[in-house]
Amino acid sequence: MAESDELVFKGVDGTECEIFIRTVKIQARKQNKLRDETWILDLVQVSLAEKALRWFIKLDPAIRSSWDLLQEALIDRFPSSESEEGSSTIPTPAAAIGTPSTLNIESELSQLSLQGGTLSGRIRIVSEGPS
16 A cells, blocks of 8 residues: 555544445455455554544453454444444343332232243342342
């Protein structure tokens, strides 16, 4: 790459992010390094600037050292304005049926209709005592 063609990702928006990821892959292919994760991650690190660089530095080291995980993190952090996927919101659990002190599991379960005799879900155990 010539100096004027230097690859730079500033973290402006989702479109810039998608172009950056594609360009990294194209450069890796041109250099026969498409499967060389270390080479790709080195290229990515020297190509980050401004908002993208500050975000990258704060990333978990496991994400920074995996091209697959880093691509996901980039898409999540810099979503396309046209895309519903890639939201930076974190899903939260549904509101509890009752508080731990008032929760009566038998009465709550009896209000649920079992379809096919199977009930699936999650159980959260909360300790009210000191830890």
